[in-house]
Amino acid sequence: MADKTLDQITAEGAVYFIFGATGDLARRKLFPALYSLYREGKLGERFAIVGLARRPRTAEQFRDDVYESIQEFCRYKPNEVQAWREFAERFTYHSLDIGNVDGFRELKATTEELEARYEIPGNRLFYLALAPELFGTVSRNLRDGGMLESGGWHRLVIEKPFGYDYPSAGSLNEEIRHVFREDEVFRIDHYLGKEMVQNIEVIRFANAFFEPLWNNNHIANVQITLAETVGVEERGAYYNKSGALRDMVQNHMLQMLTMIAMEPPSRLDPEDIRDEKVKVLRSLRGFSTPDEVRERVVRGQYTEGEQKGKPIKGYRNEDSVPADSATETFFAARLFVDNFRWAGVPFYVRTGKRLPVKSTEIVIEFKNVPNNVLFASKQQLQPNLLVIRVNPMEGIYIKFNAKKPGNDMTVQPVAMEFCQSCQVGINTPEAYERLIFDAGRGDSTYFTRWDELAAAWQLVDPIAAAWRESADDLTFYPGGAWGPQQAHGLLEEDGYFWWPVNGQDEDNVIWVSNTGK
Numbered sequence: 001m002a003d004k005t006l007d008q009i010t011a012e013g014a015v016y017f018i019f020g021a022t023g024d025l026a027r028r029k030l031f032p033a034l035y036s037l038y039r040e041g042k043l044g045e046r047f048a049i050v051g052l053a054r055r056p057r058t059a060e061q062f063r064d065d066v067y068e069s070i071q072e073f074c075r076y077k078p079n080e081v082q083a084w085r086e087f088a089e090r091f092t093y094h095s096l097d098i099g100n101v102d103g104f105r106e107l108k109a110t111t112e113e114l115e116a117r118y119e120i121p122g123n124r125l126f127y128l129a130l131a132p133e134l135f136g137t138v139s140r141n142l143r144d145g146g147m148l149e150s151g152g153w154h155r156l157v158i159e160k161p162f163g164y165d166y167p168s169a170g171s172l173n174e175e176i177r178h179v180f181r182e183d184e185v186f187r188i189d190h191y192l193g194k195e196m197v198q199n200i201e202v203i204r205f206a207n208a209f210f211e212p213l214w215n216n217n218h219i220a221n222v223q224i225t226l227a228e229t230v231g232v233e234e235r236g237a238y239y240n241k242s243g244a245l246r247d248m249v250q251n252h253m254l255q256m257l258t259m260i261a262m263e264p265p266s267r268l269d270p271e272d273i274r275d276e277k278v279k280v281l282r283s284l285r286g287f288s289t290p291d292e293v294r295e296r297v298v299r300g301q302y303t304e305g306e307q308k309g310k311p312i313k314g315y316r317n318e319d320s321v322p323a324d325s326a327t328e329t330f331f332a333a334r335l336f337v338d339n340f341r342w343a344g345v346p347f348y349v350r351t352g353k354r355l356p357v358k359s360t361e362i363v364i365e366f367k368n369v370p371n372n373v374l375f376a377s378k379q380q381l382q383p384n385l386l387v388i389r390v391n392p393m394e395g396i397y398i399k400f401n402a403k404k405p406g407n408d409m410t411v412q413p414v415a416m417e418f419c420q421s422c423q424v425g426i427n428t429p430e431a432y433e434r435l436i437f438d439a440g441r442g443d444s445t446y447f448t449r450w451d452e453l454a455a456a457w458q459l460v461d462p463i464a465a466a467w468r469e470s471a472d473d474l475t476f477y478p479g480g481a482w483g484p485q486q487a488h489g490l491l492e493e494d495g496y497f498w499w500p501v502n503g504q505d506e507d508n509v510i511w512v513s514n515t516g517k
């Protein structure tokens, strides 16, 4: 599986089915990812791609759409005529309504022709870029239409959101599992495909100097920020039902938290890693009353504001959003992992739309050194920080104290940075490339297993239930600001503050960086 060479993986070959091929995700992420994989030889020689949706498209029209999407969104441009032609030849479009099983029987015939033409041994990967309500029907019709009768493997890749709450996620899971085994289901959380999220394991487990300090004796708190400048764009109808809690916290935020908090797995096998992540999710302190939710969670919604000098409208004025919506566009919480390693260490998480910058960062704040004669009376020492920059900048920096050159013992913070994206630039593979490649080779490490999802929903559901009771605690923030004041209060109560992202507070810090900053 994961330890096969690239040649072995690509030699097997597969047909990739993109359900929802005329949709936004396919256009912005999936086609560009497939083209990059092709350009890097990661699809091998034996592959075909079938786009599926209801609207009629000729093969030519479809290839034109794909060309435009790649031109706009892919890190490789389709300017190399020969490469584009060879790739486009492997792309076909099949118009089909998910609800109609006969369409799947026709698809079977088309697929068998493609498999014969390109010598593909019956391996089939079904990517569902569809509304989740359709996942169960597709699974059933794939089976009933004979699409699972080939000799090779069959894998189902599904997009988020996986359910609306624990019961609905459970029903959805059952529907899918009537047809596919758990090891055939690849549930996407695209944050797990991000380079720096995957790097957390390496940073933690391949360095002698982090792991011994990685516990409540040395870490004061952990801060995870996922800030976006965008509003809800054209997704008001979806977002208004989902809100930040379901859109970002239940999945991306909790996944990052588990990577930070998990115990080292005994082997780097997908199941061992996922077992450790589940243990973290199960150790998260739940919310047993609505009061507890109010104490530890802040929800906010953006109002009119300004970004980069331009006015922006409030959430309630966005398209498809009701004028009295109580949906949160901002979420912050103080979470605890109640286990031996992390007892007493707050994990602060925050995410929101219409914040001042686009940035995802994880800050590990270490406890201060004990007061000592040398420094304490004279100056306030800053805590050591380890900062993992996930997105859009990728890298890591550590902040520590050093002597300012001169005669006295003045201490100044120094930041040593490794900026990965500055080095690799646009050639960093996109999350979707990695995830499609991993699904193609059957490596489920960076996909969410059902028990992870279930545990995440079980944490999130009581928060949603408390919010349903009353919207009194909904706070507001002007678009372009760092969320409501209450989110700062969460940390101030504990004697901390949110470290500014992107090193923005670092005027007094000396930077040593591979970017030459």
Ligand SMILES: NC(=O)C1=CN([C@@H]2O[C@H](COP(=O)(O)OP(=O)(O)OC[C@H]3O[C@@H](n4cnc5c(N)ncnc54)[C@H](OP(=O)(O)O)[C@@H]3O)[C@@H](O)[C@H]2O)C=CC1
Pocket (backbone or CB within 6 Å): 019, 020, 021, 022, 023, 024, 025, 026, 052, 053, 054, 055, 096, 097, 098, 099, 128, 129, 130, 131, 132, 159, 160, 161
């Ligand atoms: N867009 C994004 O950035 C992200 C999307 N996602 C998830 O990905 C999934 C797809 O999202 P997105 O691309 O934005 O959605 P869109 O609404 O843009 O696309 C939906 C696709 O489904 C097809 N479709 C709808 N009904 C049927 C049917 N009965 N039979 C066959 N095809 C059908 C549509 O094509 P047609 O009308 O031609 O049938 C279209 O291609 C969703 O689960 C979403 O939550 C997750 C993260 C980010």
Ligand SMILES: O=C1O[C@H](COP(=O)(O)O)[C@@H](O)[C@H](O)[C@H]1O
Pocket (backbone or CB within 6 Å): 228, 247, 248, 360, 391
């Ligand atoms: O899943 C989602 O993620 C995006 C943010 O992803 P990023 O990779 O750009 O940080 C978010 O905008 C969207 O609402 C959500 O559905």
